[in-house]
Amino acid sequence: MTASPRPPRVDESEGRPSGVDRRGFLGWVLAAPTLLVGASAFGALAGPEAAGAAILSPPEPADLYDLSDLITDATLPTSMLVKVGVETDGTVTYALPRAEVGQGLTTAVAMIIADGLDVPLDHVRVTLADARPELIWNQFTGSSSSVHTLYRPLRAASALARQRLIAAAAARWSVAADTLTTRNGVVHGPNGRSAGYGSLSAAAAASTLTAELVSIDPDLAQRVVGSPRSRIDALAAVTGRKVFTLDLAVPNALPTMVHRPPTINATVASVANLAAVRAMPGVTHVGVISTGVAVRARTFGQCVDAVRALSVTWAGGTVNGQSDATVLARLKKAEIPLLVPKVPLLAKTVEGSFTFYFRSNSPLETNCAVADVRPGSAEVWASLKNPIVTQQTIAKNLGLKQNQVRVHVSEGGGSFGRHLFSDAAYEAVEASRLFGKPVRLMWHRTDDFRHGRTHPMATSRVRATVLGGNVLTYEQRHTSVATDFTHGLGEILLATGAKLPGGNLTFAQTVFMLTQSLPYNFGVTSQLLSEVYRYDTFHTGSMRNIYSPDVATARELITDQIAAKVGKDPFTFRKAFVKEVRMRAVLAKLGQVGNWGRAMPPGTAQGIALHSEYKSRVGALVEIDCRPATVNRQVPDAQTGPRVTKVVVVVDVGLTINPRGLEAQMQGGAMDGIATALTSSLHLVNGHFAEGSWDHYFYTRQWNVPPEVQVVIMPDTTGSPGGAGELSAGVVMAAVACAYARATGVMPTQFPINHNQPLGFVPLPTVPPIPQSPTDGLAHAF
Amino acid sequence: MPNHTFVLNGEPVVVEVEDDVRLLWVLRDLLGVTGPKYGCGIEVCRACTSHINGKAVNPCSVPVGDLEPTDEVTTIEGLPATVGRPLHPMQQAWLDIDVAQCGYCQPGQIMAAVALVRRAKAAGRTITDADLDAIRNICRCGTYHRIREAIEQGAAQM
Numbered sequence: 001m002t003a004s005p006r007p008p009r010v011d012e013s014e015g016r017p018s019g020v021d022r023r024g025f026l027g028w029v030l031a032a033p034t035l036l037v038g039a040s041a042f043g044a045l046a047g048p049e050a051a052g053a054a055i056l057s058p059p060e061p062a063d064l065y066d067l068s069d070l071i072t073d074a075t076l077p078t079s080m081l082v083k084v085g086v087e088t089d090g091t092v093t094y095a096l097p098r099a100e101v102g103q104g105l106t107t108a109v110a111m112i113i114a115d116g117l118d119v120p121l122d123h124v125r126v127t128l129a130d131a132r133p134e135l136i137w138n139q140f141t142g143s144s145s146s147v148h149t150l151y152r153p154l155r156a157a158s159a160l161a162r163q164r165l166i167a168a169a170a171a172r173w174s175v176a177a178d179t180l181t182t183r184n185g186v187v188h189g190p191n192g193r194s195a196g197y198g199s200l201s202a203a204a205a206a207s208t209l210t211a212e213l214v215s216i217d218p219d220l221a222q223r224v225v226g227s228p229r230s231r232i233d234a235l236a237a238v239t240g241r242k243v244f245t246l247d248l249a250v251p252n253a254l255p256t257m258v259h260r261p262p263t264i265n266a267t268v269a270s271v272a273n274l275a276a277v278r279a280m281p282g283v284t285h286v287g288v289i290s291t292g293v294a295v296r297a298r299t300f301g302q303c304v305d306a307v308r309a310l311s312v313t314w315a316g317g318t319v320n321g322q323s324d325a326t327v328l329a330r331l332k333k334a335e336i337p338l339l340v341p342k343v344p345l346l347a348k349t350v351e352g353s354f355t356f357y358f359r360s361n362s363p364l365e366t367n368c369a370v371a372d373v374r375p376g377s378a379e380v381w382a383s384l385k386n387p388i389v390t391q392q393t394i395a396k397n398l399g400l401k402q403n404q405v406r407v408h409v410s411e412g413g414g415s416f417g418r419h420l421f422s423d424a425a426y427e428a429v430e431a432s433r434l435f436g437k438p439v440r441l442m443w444h445r446t447d448d449f450r451h452g453r454t455h456p457m458a459t460s461r462v463r464a465t466v467l468g469g470n471v472l473t474y475e476q477r478h479t480s481v482a483t484d485f486t487h488g489l490g491e492i493l494l495a496t497g498a499k500l501p502g503g504n505l506t507f508a509q510t511v512f513m514l515t516q517s518l519p520y521n522f523g524v525t526s527q528l529l530s531e532v533y534r535y536d537t538f539h540t541g542s543m544r545n546i547y548s549p550d551v552a553t554a555r556e557l558i559t560d561q562i563a564a565k566v567g568k569d570p571f572t573f574r575k576a577f578v579k580e581v582r583m584r585a586v587l588a589k590l591g592q593v594g595n596w597g598r599a600m601p602p603g604t605a606q607g608i609a610l611h612s613e614y615k616s617r618v619g620a621l622v623e624i625d626c627r628p629a630t631v632n633r634q635v636p637d638a639q640t641g642p643r644v645t646k647v648v649v650v651v652d653v654g655l656t657i658n659p660r661g662l663e664a665q666m667q668g669g670a671m672d673g674i675a676t677a678l679t680s681s682l683h684l685v686n687g688h689f690a691e692g693s694w695d696h697y698f699y700t701r702q703w704n705v706p707p708e709v710q711v712v713i714m715p716d717t718t719g720s721p722g723g724a725g726e727l728s729a730g731v732v733m734a735a736v737a738c739a740y741a742r743a744t745g746v747m748p749t750q751f752p753i754n755h756n757q758p759l760g761f762v763p764l765p766t767v768p769p770i771p772q773s774p775t776d777g778l779a780h781a782f
Numbered sequence: 783m784p785n786h787t788f789v790l791n792g793e794p795v796v797v798e799v800e801d802d803v804r805l806l807w808v809l810r811d812l813l814g815v816t817g818p819k820y821g822c823g824i825e826v827c828r829a830c831t832s833h834i835n836g837k838a839v840n841p842c843s844v845p846v847g848d849l850e851p852t853d854e855v856t857t858i859e860g861l862p863a864t865v866g867r868p869l870h871p872m873q874q875a876w877l878d879i880d881v882a883q884c885g886y887c888q889p890g891q892i893m894a895a896v897a898l899v900r901r902a903k904a905a906g907r908t909i910t911d912a913d914l915d916a917i918r919n920i921c922r923c924g925t926y927h928r929i930r931e932a933i934e935q936g937a938a939q940m
Contacts, residue, residue, distance in 0.1 A: 102884025102923045230880040237885030238876045238892060239869070240817025240858035247816035255811055281800050299799070299807035304823065364821050364829060364922040365886045413819070413886030414922045445822040635916070660880055664925070668883060671924025694826045694920050702917045705926040773804050773823045777843030780825070781834060782897055 029164060029206040035086040036205065037160045038153075084113060084157045086165065090185050090198030092119055092158075095129035097139040098146045099385045099419055100233075101363070101412035103725045104661035105146050107232045109154060111657055114224045116158025116216070119185040119197065121224055126232065131387035131407035141385035142420055142487075142542065144614045144723025147657060151721050160214040161204075168203035169195050226716070228660035233411075245382055245410040246442060250370045253438035254284060256431050257303035259293040259310045260447050262766035263687035264538060266317035268293060273311045280306050285435040291451075294431040296439055301773065304444070308768040318537045320687040324457070324755075327481065327684060328355060331459045334532045335479045338463045343472050350561045351463040356550040356751045358481075358682040358689065359455040360697055361543035365413025366448040371428035372438040373398065378405045382425045383412025386487050390422040394429050416672075417542040418453055420487045444770040446692035454682060454689075455543035456481035460554035464522060469566050471577065474522035478551055482531040483508055484540045504535040511542075516551055519610045520559065520577040527551070544672055548613055548730035550751070553677070556609040556734035557747055570608050570738065571596045582717050583610060586619045586650045593712050594621030594648040603627035604645070607739025611731040614723025617652040617714075620670070620735035622706075626743040639679045639698035639760050642743070642753075644736055646708040647674075649728050654718035663711040666728040670709065671700040673732025677740070679704065681755045685763070692764040692771070698754075787851040790815070791860025794851075801847030806830045808846045809857065817858035817889045821920065828919035831890035831897075832857045838897030858889035861896065872896050875936035883923035891919050891929055899937040909937050 030036040085093040094113055100106045110124040132139060138149070162182060169187040170177040172195070181188050188194045236242035261267070268288045277295065278286045282302030286295045295306040338351075369382035378398055384390050384407065391407040398405070412419055428441035443452070458480035465472045485507040512529040529547070563573030571591050578584050587610060590596070596606060603626050610619045623646040633640045649666045656662055679698035682689040691697040733751075741747040750756055764771050783798045790813065797812055806823075809815040809832075818841055821829030825843040832841050833856040834849075841855075849855070856863075861870045869877075872892050882888045894917060902909050914930045921929065 102882075102886075104883065230877065231882060233885065234877050234880060234882055237882035237888050238858075238873045239862075240889045242885045243816075244819070244886060246810075246820070249814070255807075282803075299803050299811040300820070300823075301803045301807040301811075302800075362922075363884070363886070364827065364920055365819070365884070366821075412884060414884045416922070442820065445824070445827070664880070664883055664928070667927050668924035671926060693824060694822060699920065699922060700924060700926065701920065702926055702930075703915045705915075705930070707911065709927040771824050774825050774843040775802075775804075775845050775848075777805075777825060777840050778834065778848055780843075781837035781839045782901060 029160070029210040029212055030083060031208050032085070032205055034088060034201040034205050035161055035164055036083050037157050037164065038083045084154070084161055086161055086197050086201040086204070088198045088201055090123060090196050092117055092124045094124065094126050096126050097129045097132060097135055098150070099141040099383055099409060099412055099415065100128060101383060101415035101419060103665060104231055104658065107229060107661055108147055108657040109150055110232055111224045111229060112151060112154045113158045115222065116155050117162045117197070118182040121229060121232070123185055128409040128411065130409065131391040133388050133391065133402060135388065139388050142417070144725040144727065147721045148615065148723060155216055156214055159216045160212060163212070163214050164204040165197050165200045168200040172200070172203065225657050226659070229658050230660060242411060244365055244413050245368050245370060246440060248370055248381055248410065250372065250381065250438055250440070253370045253372065253440040254296050254298060255300040255303050256294055256296040256428070256439040256441040257300065257307050257444060258289065258291055258427060258441070258447070259295065259307040259312060260451050260769045261292060261314045261317065262769065263314070263317040263320045264451065265319070266314040269313040269315040271310060271312050273309070277306050277309050280309060285437065287434045289427060289430045289434060291427055294427070294434065296431065296435055296437065300442060304770060304773065307770055308772060317687055319684070322684060322687055324357060324684045327457050328459070330532050331457065331479045331481070334530055335459060335461055336477045336528050336530050338461060338475050338477060343465045344467055347465040347467040347472055348565060349463060349465055350558060350565055351461070352554065352558050352561065352747065352749065354460045354550070354554045354557070354749050354751065356458045356460070357755045358457045358684060359543060359676055359680060360449050360452060360682055360691070361416040361418045361455060361541065362448040362452050363412070363414025363416055363418055366445055367418070367424035367443040367452060368441060369424040369428040370438070370440050371425065371432040373429055373432040376400070376404060378429060379408070380406070380425050380429060381408045381410050382422065383415065383419050384409050384422055384425065385415065385419045386422065389488060390425055393422070393426065397426070397429065398433065416544045421453060421484070421541055445694070446764060446770045449682065449691045449693070449697055450689045451539060453539050453541035453543070456483050456538065456540040458550050460550055462554050462558045464558060464562055466562055466565050471520070471522040471562060472524065474518065474525045476527040476551065476555065478512070478527070478529045478547065480529065480531050480547070481538055481540060482533050482535040483542060483546070484535045485511065485542075486535060512547055515546055515548060515613060517612050518555065519579055519583050519612050520574070521579055522577070544669065545726040545729040548611065548726070549673065549676055549733045552609065552611050552730040553734040553737045553751065556738055557741060560738050560741065561747065569597065574608065574610060578610065582617045582652050583612060586610065586617045586652055586714060589712055589714065590619040590621050590648060590650045593650065593710065596621060603743055605739050605743035607735045607737070607742055609731050609734035609738055611734070613727060615654055615718070615720070616722035616724060616727050618727045618731050619650045620673070620728065620731045621648045622646060622732065622735045622739050624736060624739040624743050626740065635703045637695045637761070638701060638703060639754065640703060641678055642740060643704065644674050644706045647706050647732060648710045648712065649732065650712045650714065651724070651727060652714035652717055653724050653727075654720050654722040655716045656713055657721055659713050662713055662724050665724050666711040667709055669726065669728030670732040671705070672729040674704060674706070674736055675700040675752070676729070677733045677736035677752060679752050679754055681752050683755070683759065688766055690759065690763040696761040696763070698760070784847070786846045786849060788849040789852065789854045791856060792863055797846070799846060802845045805841035805844040805846050805849070805855070809841060815857055815859060819886055819890065821887065826918070827887070828894055829887050829890040831893040831919065833893060833897065836900070838894050858893060861893065870896065871939035872899070872932070872936035875932040875939065878935065879928045879932040881925050881928040881932050883925055887919060887921045891921065894919050895929070895933045895936060899933065899940050902937070903940070909933060
């Protein structure tokens, strides 16, 4: 079974002005001693927006029904199971069935609940739910879908809770409910009477499951939503009290690491010195698991010593001997031909061919998990975007029933797509079963780069035809090493379907089609995806913005070329060809705030790019300095090169929940875009990636950060929140590429642009697989 | 196994472990002090940055056997005590600017920032863009811009 797009339908939110929804919702009061409610939310359809200028392009699938619609529809049937509770002390509780990995989701949902219930934000306590198989597709975090899927059910559930609390107060005081008001967690009645929510919670509760219609009070909307709020976990983060997976105090879960192979997916043939390593200081267990040799010890330092001491012979490996060049050759061979329809003879052609190398989605917290496997049960803790599939897979692997496996979702130290997969959780379970002891399993940084998930290498070919100032056709052929989508969308059936022959490609095509939309009227358009290799040949996965950074970068570079061909500057050209009204407004704001067209010295330039995804619109204007004095500046063990000196991001997410959080997401995505355009990639050399350290994998560092970063949030346009978690990564990458082309006069075609320069580091050996920690830290005190 | 004595966040501690185990693992695995994070183990990412005798150090690269009984180790948990307030001004600046996203690197960022400002003050100068450019701590969420703002605010209050 695979997901296939349903007949296109128009999102109800598109084109509707910001405002409050008076429609009724069906809610559920669940049987519980204190108030516990859930609610569902279905809505009506509205017409699409009219397009604007030039030769209109018909709407593409992603314009009408996109990936966030697919996920939202999949979550609707179970949205009433997402429960909001009110405790007797007035605390509002919500166990969020999503991951929090830094994107600010817990804060955003707390804000939505605070508005719906009319409580102060600090009364709302959001925790991360354990795996709940009854939620089926409604416990999946990805594709920037979370706020979009949760907004309506949460508003309805919290409004229902408030309605029940008012009804309880009305009954207690023998007055009509419509004479009562609420403010900041207190119900107020006639004659100065008042009651805190906590004191009403038991009376508002139901002894059996009760259906109730609820309407949302327009006066309560957007008191908290739409105002800038700090993260609800900010204090914990700055005091070191925020608890991540490896900080959990699980008794006797001793440090565990894995000795990994010198090439991707090789397996252990034999180990020469198991007994000797088992006798090393601190070591308790050593044994072979499917991905290598696991060691358990009193400290991680002693795990490192043991991993380095192991002498292992390897077999197999899925890419032995392969390199960037061999993968590129295979991609080139698989490219679907460009088939330009018949156009007039005088039409001019603009085309380009682009290569995007492997990139790592490794967060700062490496893959890790805690597991305690016992006869007849297993318990796991990890940052998981897909906990139900994790639970189901562990149960299958251990021969247990699903309800014998408890899966706890912990706070994640970043994700960027990494936690769609539960690689560390499966390893931890395997090691815990083998050793018969709880384990606290952590990947070494070097492993996380060399064996962790990557954004697959890809090529993009684009050809457009232009005649008399118009664009007649636009074709894009994206060819990629297969992206592993076997995580499905949260439930094992889809995940399993993706593993069947052809299943992953169908899924990939669906994701591609549901995410890629062209923001311009370029006449007859076609964008196609093809993939090479099986999904598990490399360790791939969706990395922040999935296909978009590459597809958008190729598209925006060619758009600048087309503009040049018709004698217009990049801004003026986009203004004439942009498809719809929200994007046009974003572009206008970008030009104004970013001061497009200002005079700049030779070797520096502006670049501009637009992108539409997840029901949001985003544009970026950057300035880059490619002058020799900047490019050649020296920082020890660092990649300098061209410096982006200014970034302006303008974003319209339809409805902004938390402007401060949205700004943070745009700033973070901009750092990703700068890195993937200029410096950060993995080099495949002889079956393994050369990078093994943050001083090799050149993600943006302070010396690359633009001195000026500005985010402009457009006024709400649709009344419904679009996606934001990945939004700026692709568009900033594209804008940086466009700026680089204008500053240097050469359109870049290889990304990141430094990829084929001599390696800027000395690779670590592959045997032993991880480096020893230095011993001279005190000498570097500052 | 030898005993090691040092001062941790103002209190003397004794821990029994081999000399060559790095301080990061002594703190995290044996003493349960989890503010300093693992991000690389090779003194690159700086997520474990803490202070030894007031200077920034990466405990992933300090064998515990190198510590003297009088050495004062301060982790993020002990930072407020250095100013005798519930929060250090740098932590307050971090809250005011809402710097953290996932938060994993932030204890190390804050400890590095405090040491940077102390060093500049000791040299009788204020923080410059060049100082900020030279900070090596990784933030994979990309909070760098807010980090720079927070350091400038925190420095003004230190």
